[in-house]
Amino acid sequence: MQKHVVNVSVNPRGSLETLSQREVHQLSEAGSGSTYSLFRQCALAILNTGAQIDNAKTILEAYEDFEVRIHQQDRGVRLELLNAPADAFVDGEMIASTREMLFSALRDIVYTESELGSPLIDLSSSPGITDYVFQLLRNARTLLPGVEPKMVVCWGGHSINSEEYKYSKKVGHELGLRSLDICTGCGPGVMKGPMKGATIAHAKQRIRGGRYLGLTEPGIIAAEAPNPIVNELVILPDIEKRLEAFVRVGHGIIIFPGGVGTAEEFLYLLGILLHPDNQGVPFPVILTGPKSAEAYLQQLHDFVGATLGADAQSRYQVIIDDPAQVAVQMAAGLRKVREFRRERNDAFHFNWLLKIEEGFQRPFDPTHENMASLQLTRAVPAHELAANLRRAFSGIVAGNVKDNGIRRIEEHGPYEIRGEAHIMQPLDELLQAFVAQHRMKLPGGSAYVPCYRVVS
The missing domain is CATH 3.30.1850.10 (MoCo carrier protein-like)
Structure with a gap:
């Protein structure tokens, strides 16, 4: 280069x-x-x-x-x-x-390194990990008490086509017209599109101080540099704390077309929402894309049904090619979130009531041994299966774009993902579709070589 x-x-x-x-x-x-x-x-x-x-x-x-x-x-x-x-x-x-984000990175890395040895930090328990995520976000001045729920998290691929990117901008524009703020993984593609649309809408509504929050972690930021619209950047120590930060500060989530990283986030979210303790907690989730992405969205929806069941499918809406309706439904969902938290005196700026099990919080190291040992079977509860599927996708993300994962693949060859046939078959079909649709890497590069092998 x-x-x-x-x-x-x-x-x-x-x-x-x-x-x-x-x-x-x-x-x-x-x-x-x-x-x-x-x-x-x-x-x-x-x-x-x-x-x-x-x-x-x-x-x-x-x-x-x-x-x-x-x-x-x-x-x-x-x-x-x-x-x-x-x-x-x-x-x-x-x-x-760039200057702002550079010093945000310095702030977060200094704080993370200096606080890890503090007696106030307890990473041995689930409540302790959640408290640590809270402290990281508070140190970054991301938590704004008193502001009513309006932070919409947008997940989706960095490697998307121009039509999908334009659609994400239209959705962001509709959200911005309704005075909603945007949080993404802060990189390119869907992580940029909704922010770009919202900036125009905020300008139209004369909204000053619109928030464009980017949450990332070192392994991701090195591969997907932040887009320049981000005006609040937070670097969490690992992917699990980053994912928890999304669901703690976000009030609703929109999922656009993407690849393995998006599937990882989607499965993480479904695993949390399927936990029995979270049955009554309102958390609007919408799966959406342009008409051209309908087959992809249907395939992802079918994959969830085949592996996690109809209950998991009931936790989100699917809206095709209708940006305004996406924003209308999200705004309606946020009103339910606001009333729910008011009734229970829960904070608007941090979702304390959401139950996140320790298994979702512990960092997963995608070694070849750990990837091959994942329990991908219906013998485990649905929320645990979702967590294990999430780990499988996390390993593929590491093998695709993270320096450490790429080096492991170069040294030991592809990961092996093992499980029951009725789970492995839809998983393999979904991954093959990601490859065929160029959702694994940014377009224009060399042909994608899979970093994994699915074994029934």
């Missing part, structure tokens, strides 16, 4: 308090190699915003000589960037959104 680089120094603008000497030492290459490497990887991805690359390994190898040096000054923190991507600058000045 052709590259142009620059050497610059950059200071935050009201987005980060000063760091202590210990925190600067943590982030220095000499102080903590792993912490420095993590921040360098996230910083490089942010500086590559707009690049059509979804392979972390490719980006890291293209900018092997990129360095970040963190300096503590009396006035605060200064970052020295060496051999940085030139596209992040205009006339020698870093683009404002």
